[in-house]
Amino acid sequence: SAVISQKPSRDICQRGTSLTIQCQVDSQVTMMFWYRQQPGQSLTLIATANQGSEATYESGFVIDKFPISRPNLTFSTLTVSNMSPEDSSIYLCSVERDRNTAEAFFGQGTRLTVV
Amino acid sequence: AQRVTQPEKLLSVFKGAPVELKCNYSYSGSPELFWYVQYSRQRLQLLLRHISRESIKGFTADLNKGETSFHLKKPFAQEEDSAMYYCALSALNTDKLIFGTGTRLQVFP
Numbered sequence: 001s002a003v004i005s006q007k008p009s010r011d012i013c014q015r016g017t018s019l020t021i022q023c024q025v026d027s028q029v030t031m032m033f034w035y036r037q038q039p040g041q042s043l044t045l046i047a048t049a050n051q052g053s054e055a056t057y058e059s060g061f062v063i064d065k066f067p068i069s070r071p072n073l074t075f076s077t078l079t080v081s082n083m084s085p086e087d088s089s090i091y092l093c094s095v096e097r098d099r100n101t102a103e104a105f106f107g108q109g110t111r112l113t114v115v
Numbered sequence: 116a117q118r119v120t121q122p123e124k125l126l127s128v129f130k131g132a133p134v135e136l137k138c139n140y141s142y143s144g145s146p147e148l149f150w151y152v153q154y155s156r157q158r159l160q161l162l163l164r165h166i167s168r169e170s171i172k173g174f175t176a177d178l179n180k181g182e183t184s185f186h187l188k189k190p191f192a193q194e195e196d197s198a199m200y201y202c203a204l205s206a207l208n209t210d211k212l213i214f215g216t217g218t219r220l221q222v223f224p
Contacts, residue, residue: 031210042119043159043201043214092159096210102147103161104212 002027002095006107013083013114020079021110023093028073031096034066037109038089046091049076083114117142119202121215128192129223136187136218138176138202146204148178148185149212153199162187162200172196192222 003026013019023032034046046066047057055068069077080087093107118141128134140146148165163171165178165185176187185202202215 033211040124040216042216043212045211045213048211094212097205101161102149102164102166102205104151104210106159108158 001098001103002029002105004093004095004105004107006091006093006110008110009108010111011113013112015084015114017083018079018081019083019112020077021091021093021112023076023078023107025074025095029095030073032070032076033094034068034076034078035092035094035106036089037092043092046078080112083112085114088112088114117146117204117206117213119204119213119215121200121202121218123218124216125219125221127221127223130194131191134187134189134192134196134220134222136200136202136220138185138187138215140183140185140202140204142183142204142206144206146206148176149203149205150174150176150185150187151201151203151214153201155198159201192220194222194224196220197222 005024007022032049035043037043045058046061047055049055049068049070051070051073067079090109090111092109094104097104120139150162151159152162153159174189176185178185199217199219201217203212205212
């Protein structure tokens with residue numbers, strides 16, 4: 001299993017500013033994923049981040065708004081840029097599924113409130 | 116389009132009562148189906164998956180391809196089952212997950 005640490009766990013930010021969320025994994029993984037969970041909504045995949053290549057974004061998400069870094073096999077960051085109140089969500093980091101159990105592992109999430 | 120639907124936002128039962136959390140999916144191929152659970156102040160974790168066909172914490176889920184459903188069931192609910200439950204699907208051989216909106220299960224003493 002993978003242990004995933006996210007920082008910060010929560011933050012309150014002013015609109016128009018940017019926040020970078022960090023995700024640290026205790027083992028090397030090829031794929032990392034960033035999800036968003038808006039209030040009352042399901043978890044929605046923002047992008048897939050592979051080390052050494054550009055992140056792949058899902059429909060409705062763009063790099064200018066959610067730039068992602070993946071400098072090595074254990075770390076990734078997601079930046080929420082030029083924030084508005086609509087960006088208030090929980091952001092979750094996840095890694096590729098365990099090959100034996102197919103289980104996906106998640107960070108504890110970052111609760112973002114934009115005021 | 117790939118979609119997971121959980122029609123109930125909240126399900127409240129008394130301890131010892133049977134529980135069924137509904138999940139329907141839309142997918143053109145053969146997906147993998149999962150149930151994830153999030154207990155209070157804990158991170159999201161896997162409860163069970165359809166391939167393993169096992170019972171975890173008394174919960175079972177059967178994949179019904181004809182009805183495109185993967186309902187989660189437990190014959191006798193316990194207070195410690197109170198949590199958010201998410202149904203999810205993944206295309207075979209991919210790691211991306213598509214989640215439903217979740218059902219909050221409340222089990223009263």
